[in-house]
Amino acid sequence: MVKAFVLIVVDPAKTIEVYEKLRAVEGISEVYQVMGPYDIVAVVEVPNLTDVPAVISRHIRAIEGIESTTTCVTFPETAGAR
Template sequence: MIKAFVLIVVDPAETQSVFDSLQGVDGISEVYQVMGPYDIVAVIEAPSITQVPALISQHIRVVEGIESTTTCVTFPDS
């Protein structure tokens, strides 16, 4: 299983709406509102790295209010 952290910048007026929209999305295991250069961190899990881009583009980037994302993929367990 591949885990990745998606660091999300959101329109300030849409933070709660984006947070609510991301909860319960298939493949997103955790969602946090955070302080700093990013507004939300979503933790995604996928069976393989090849599925990560589709999950981000089809289920995260399409949410209204998201301005940008940065994805950090973890190293697989050794």
């Protein structure tokens, strides 16, 4: 399983609406409203690295009110890494 954190800037008037729509997106396991330079953090969990761009471009960035996204893909866990 591949996990990515999507840092999202949202039109302030649409934060709650965007949050609710993100919660319904297949491939998103968690959604948080946050303070700071980003408004929402969505956690994407998909089987393959190649699935990440589709979730972001087709499902996340298509939501009205999202102004920009930054995606941080995690490294897979490796045996012995601590």
